Amino acid sequence: MNTAALLCSYRADSVLAWESGHPITYGHFLSDVEALADLLPEKATVINLADDRYRFLVGFAAALVRGQTTLLPPSRAPGALAQIAREYGASYCLVDGTEQVEQLPSYRIPIGTGSPTYTAKVPQIPLGHPALVAFTSGSTGSPHPNSKTWGSLVAVARSTGARLGLKISDPMTVVATVPHHHMYGLEASIMLPIQHGMAFYVGRPLFPEDVRLALAEVPSPRLLVTTPLHIRACVAARVRLPHVECILSATAPLPLSLAEQAEALFQTSVYEVYGFTEAGSVATRRTVAESAWHVLDGITLHQESAGCVLQAPYVRGPIPFPDLVSLHDPHRFLLHGRGTDLVNIGGHRGSLSDLNQKLNEIEGVQDGAFFLPDETGTSVTRLIAFVVAPGKVAEHILSALRTVIDPLFLPRPLYLVPSLPRNETGKLTREALLGLLQELLKEERHGT
Amino acid sequence: MSDVPSLEAEVATLIVRTLTLKVDPAQIQPEEPLFGDGLGLDSIDALELSLAISQSYGHQIRSDDPETVATFASLRSLCQSIEKHRTK
Numbered sequence: 001m002n003t004a005a006l007l008c009s010y011r012a013d014s015v016l017a018w019e020s021g022h023p024i025t026y027g028h029f030l031s032d033v034e035a036l037a038d039l040l041p042e043k044a045t046v047i048n049l050a051d052d053r054y055r056f057l058v059g060f061a062a063a064l065v066r067g068q069t070t071l072l073p074p075s076r077a078p079g080a081l082a083q084i085a086r087e088y089g090a091s092y093c094l095v096d097g098t099e100q101v102e103q104l105p106s107y108r109i110p111i112g113t114g115s116p117t118y119t120a121k122v123p124q125i126p127l128g129h130p131a132l133v134a135f136t137s138g139s140t141g142s143p144h145p146n147s148k149t150w151g152s153l154v155a156v157a158r159s160t161g162a163r164l165g166l167k168i169s170d171p172m173t174v175v176a177t178v179p180h181h182h183m184y185g186l187e188a189s190i191m192l193p194i195q196h197g198m199a200f201y202v203g204r205p206l207f208p209e210d211v212r213l214a215l216a217e218v219p220s221p222r223l224l225v226t227t228p229l230h231i232r233a234c235v236a237a238r239v240r241l242p243h244v245e246c247i248l249s250a251t252a253p254l255p256l257s258l259a260e261q262a263e264a265l266f267q268t269s270v271y272e273v274y275g276f277t278e279a280g281s282v283a284t285r286r287t288v289a290e291s292a293w294h295v296l297d298g299i300t301l302h303q304e305s306a307g308c309v310l311q312a313p314y315v316r317g318p319i320p321f322p323d324l325v326s327l328h329d330p331h332r333f334l335l336h337g338r339g340t341d342l343v344n345i346g347g348h349r350g351s352l353s354d355l356n357q358k359l360n361e362i363e364g365v366q367d368g369a370f371f372l373p374d375e376t377g378t379s380v381t382r383l384i385a386f387v388v389a390p391g392k393v394a395e396h397i398l399s400a401l402r403t404v405i406d407p408l409f410l411p412r413p414l415y416l417v418p419s420l421p422r423n424e425t426g427k428l429t430r431e432a433l434l435g436l437l438q439e440l441l442k443e444e445r446h447g448t
Numbered sequence: 449m450s451d452v453p454s455l456e457a458e459v460a461t462l463i464v465r466t467l468t469l470k471v472d473p474a475q476i477q478p479e480e481p482l483f484g485d486g487l488g489l490d491s492i493d494a495l496e497l498s499l500a501i502s503q504s505y506g507h508q509i510r511s512d513d514p515e516t517v518a519t520f521a522s523l524r525s526l527c528q529s530i531e532k533h534r535t536k
Contacts, residue, residue, distance in 0.1 A: 207498045209510040346492040413470035
């Protein structure tokens with residue numbers, strides 16, 4: 001059977017993770033994985049909720065060793081976890097500490113229990129093993145599972161490393177402001193390091209001052225894995241970051257002017273990564289130098305009548321792009337915007353039809369629609385919702401929504417209206433909703 | 449300390465303006481939670497708000513500071529933290 005090693009290009013005594021200035025070596029890691037793998041229950045799937053990047057990796061690796069599949073729920077809303085648990089009856093949860101998940105057995109991930117293993121054989125994982133399932137919000141209302149084989153995760157990690165020109169002899173340390181529970185964070189802050197003998201910082205800095213302190217806590221050379229939102233905050237705060245070799249940005253388009261400011265202020269190169277859950281990381285570009293995206297090695301692009309598709313040896317069948325793209329050549333494309341059903345709030349992708357369905361399932365809601373106003377570019381644009389729910393108050397609907405959708409998608413504001421401007425065929429056009437919004441704003445200005 | 453109530457009004461306005469909330473700043477209860485169930489703010493809001501606070505008051509908020517959880521607990525605790533660390 002074809003396999004790939006859990007770790008690549010590492011030394012047992014080199015550092016894998018930095019925790020409050022304290023190094024955890026690859027040898028310690030192998031010992032932690034071995035110990036946890038022996039303890040895991042005999043189940044097919046596991047929901048790994050650990051926020052600590054190192055504990056998450058120990059849990060993920062132990063699950064791989066045991067031939068189990070890690071599930072990455074789309075959000076921690078109790079409703080979302082419950083739904084996944086129902087569909088994958090055999091699951092249990094791995095957590096950092098003592099948190100308990102309703103109706104699911106939860107186990108704490110132990111670390112540092114044994115002595116470092118310098119002689120252990122590195123686990124070999126079958127390339128075809130379904131290593132994880134990442135969920136995207138489908139238009140049907142239930143999360144759509146995307147299964148990732150170990151082979152596809154390794155292939156993306158290696159092609160990303162090759163693109164960035166990572167030198168194995170001088171391994172970098174990754175500091176990431178993004179969670180590892182989504183594909184980008186998992187690929188760039190966990191898979192990339194373990195497949196190139198690199199290290200990572202276990203925490204997830206949020207504020208500019210956190211980013212500065214986290215970078216200062218790890219040795220040079222450093223790689224910052226982040227988003228346009230965090231870059232904008234760091235630039236605006238004029239924070240003096242320790243030297244970073246390279247900044248990776250993903251989850252939303254990075255404005256050219258922001259990329260230029262970040263490169264100048266932090267004396268570094270800023271690369272954007274484009275990807276989507278169905279395919280993982282797909283392409284990169286250095287924003288200040290090129291507008292076309294260069295696909296990772298192994299990926300080819302094709303124009304089909306319904307749109308652009310990509311193929312790679314590690315994915316099944318041609319995969320359509322969720323965004324509007326045009327081919328430059330078989331290895332380069334231009335991005336023109338997202339499909340009409342997709343929304344992206346602070347890097348979290350959602351489907352309007354999925355959100356609308358969840359809204360309309362709430363007790364007392366007769367009709368309802370989400371609406372994304374035009375983005376202004378200065379700050380994150382939030383969704384608005386128009387709801388017909390006689391006798392209900394907005395707070396009631398908001399708290400019901402809070403249990404079923406990612407909090408970033410909560411409408412701001414939620415307008416209660418007598419009816420929605422549907423046309424004769426029952427359709428709601430963007431223009432009609434925009435008109436309704438303008439009327440409501442006019443009423444607000446007049447204080448009625 | 450006599451300045452705290454007026455600072456609370458000022459920061460409440462800053463919160464509403466920065467986050468384009470549909471509430472009257474005067475309606476924000478000083479002791480009510482800002483995140484989760486209270487005003488329902490999230491981590492993107494925390495980032496936007498930290499930026500507005502650093503620009504208005506020169507106070508750089510960090511999350512590994514044991515004070516931060518307490519800082520963002522309510523409008524009142526946020527104002528007390530700004531009062532203590534402000535440079536402008």
